[in-house]
Amino acid sequence: MTEHTQTDDAGTTPATSARFSQARAAQSMAVLEDYAEMIDDLTAEMGEARITDIAARMGVTHPTATKAVARLKREGLANSRPYRGVFLTEAGAALAARVRARHRVVVDLLVAVGVPNETAELDAEGLEHHVSEVTLRAFEAFLDAARGGSAA
Template identity: 40%
Template sequence: MAADSISTLPRTTSAVEDYLERISDLIKTKGYARVVDIAAELKISQASVTTMVQRLDAEGLVKYEKYRGMVLTETGEAVAARIAHRHELLTQFLRVLGLDENVISRDVEGMEHHVSAETFAVLERLTRHLESDPKLVEKLRE
């Protein structure tokens, strides 16, 4: 994803990002996303999900129809793609460093929402460099 396209996306909170990530994942796996599915995934009440989905609709990130479900708007899809890219990059980086999958999973969930675009760009370059230099990775893991 190009840095200039990332900067044009709206700023989002970690809660909004979590919702968009879940909605995107549900649409990819089930073909649709409903309030009940999101509530089950996030382990929260359907009323809380409805409130947030209505907010996401008002912000132009989803198109929500009561009792029918929702789809991501073009902007919502772009934000979800940004979140997925962040998640994948952090996972890949921590795997290169040899961390346990449980640690990676827990840490990525916290880190993905709190690292700047500039830091992600550097992490991406560093990850690519580490992947191309197995001897350096070996030294780091010692």
């Protein structure tokens, strides 16, 4: 059944390793995405995102959150003033919006196929970062069809 290892030679790079590489890269982006979305949330809710709040919500310590924000800034996704909270750049806000939309779609899809709500929320947190554009659109189409086709 498992036909994903068709190359038995020891030199070329089969599609196999490429897949793992891609998964690795996606995982590398995951944390940034989470932080961006979190900052967006906090900004919307409280007017600004403070390191302390970010850390609390992410379940990490302040220094860890600071480091993450530093990376965000390095990537041009956010900027911050000394004691004045963290703000997303245009790019960061766009990323957050994309992440949030994707998250919702993933949760909806999970629920649509019968996953309990809480589980869907929980799993989506890990899943969403690995959902490609193509898959995301497929999810949307499926949800659309399910709602429009048989719904009520």
